[in-house]
Amino acid sequence: PYCFADGQFVPTQDATLHASDLGLIRGYGIFDFFRTVNYQPLFLEDYLDRFIRSAEKTFIPLPYSRSELKEIVSELIQKNDLKAGGIRMVLSGGMSENHFSPGKGKLFLFAEELIFPAKEKYEQGIKLLTLEHVRPIASIKTTNYALAVWHSHIWKEQGAEDVLYHQNGYVSESSRSNFFIVKNNEIITPSEHILLGITRKNILKLADIPVHIRPLTLKETLEADEAFITSTTKILLPVTQIDEQPIGTGKPGPISLDLLKRFKNLESELTKA
Ligand code: PLP
Numbered sequence: 001p002y003c004f005a006d007g008q009f010v011p012t013q014d015a016t017l018h019a020s021d022l023g024l025i026r027g028y029g030i031f032d033f034f035r036t037v038n039y040q041p042l043f044l045e046d047y048l049d050r051f052i053r054s055a056e057k058t059f060i061p062l063p064y065s066r067s068e069l070k071e072i073v074s075e076l077i078q079k080n081d082l083k084a085g086g087i088r089m090v091l092s093g094g095m096s097e098n099h100f101s102p103g104k105g106k107l108f109l110f111a112e113e114l115i116f117p118a119k120e121k122y123e124q125g126i127k128l129l130t131l132e133h134v135r136p137i138a139s140i141k142t143t144n145y146a147l148a149v150w151h152s153h154i155w156k157e158q159g160a161e162d163v164l165y166h167q168n169g170y171v172s173e174s175s176r177s178n179f180f181i182v183k184n185n186e187i188i189t190p191s192e193h194i195l196l197g198i199t200r201k202n203i204l205k206l207a208d209i210p211v212h213i214r215p216l217t218l219k220e221t222l223e224a225d226e227a228f229i230t231s232t233t234k235i236l237l238p239v240t241q242i243d244e245q246p247i248g249t250g251k252p253g254p255i256s257l258d259l260l261k262r263f264k265n266l267e268s269e270l271t272k273a
Contacts, residue, residue: 022093
């Protein structure tokens with residue numbers, strides 16, 4: 001595979017970053033990740049909006065314009081014959097004399113193979129483990145997932161698929177996905193301390209029942225009829241258990257499954273040849 005590494009396309013194994021880059025020594029950088037379907041980047045404008053916003057909010061100068069980014073993306077798809085896969089854009093904090101202030105960002109784009117969760121997870125739903133935590137600067141897509149990686153041994157040990165973050169009685173999101181419940185034929189999704197997911201945005205657009213974007217309590221969550229998470233790499237996964245508590249009937253709910261179907265229809269419509 002080829003990647004775009006700081007100004008040029010090179011075989012991915014030859015991409016290098018200076019060892020003093022802020023990305024490594026301070027964990028300072030941003031990224032984004034989207035899919036290609038039928039050689040087309042799905043919701044590219046949304047992902048570019050978020051990537052450019054993350055760069056601005058972290059004060060890392062992005063060395064390319066939006067239209068240049070788009071050209072790099074299409075060249076990367078061509079070079080990798082990336083019919084269906086993932087593209088990871090990373091902007092690291094760059095080099096700085098004081099090893100602290102962001103320098104000129106270094107941009108990398110990687111073409112990646114994408115493996116969806118196993119079919120059984122969509123059919124049976126997944127378990128989340130509640131964890132008291134709130135992600136710092138949650139609305140910015142930073143590369144700092146240190147705590148999430150570190151926590152992963154806890155939820156794996158408990159047979160969970162991921163975590164459900166909560167604090168002061170309110171839930172926010174999972175480590176790499178957004179969270180929703182369905183109660184009395186209405187969808188509720190947290191408004192605070194979350195990354196504004198592109199999948200979340202599009203799932204909400206597809207809903208044909210009332211949607212509430214507001215603080216959501218853990219108590220309401222445990223009493224929900226259905227629950228699910230969304231992300232670029234999972235699309236929509238039903239959540240059927242939180243800690244030791246089954247959610248609703250303990251099986252994926254009809255509204256969750258219908259939204260997943262609608263999303264897949266939209267996806268094929270948008271990426272028709
Ligand atoms: N929340 C967090 C913390 C994430 O890292 C991600 C995706 O990586 C999401 C939510 C879901 O966002 P998206 O649907 O844009 O992939």
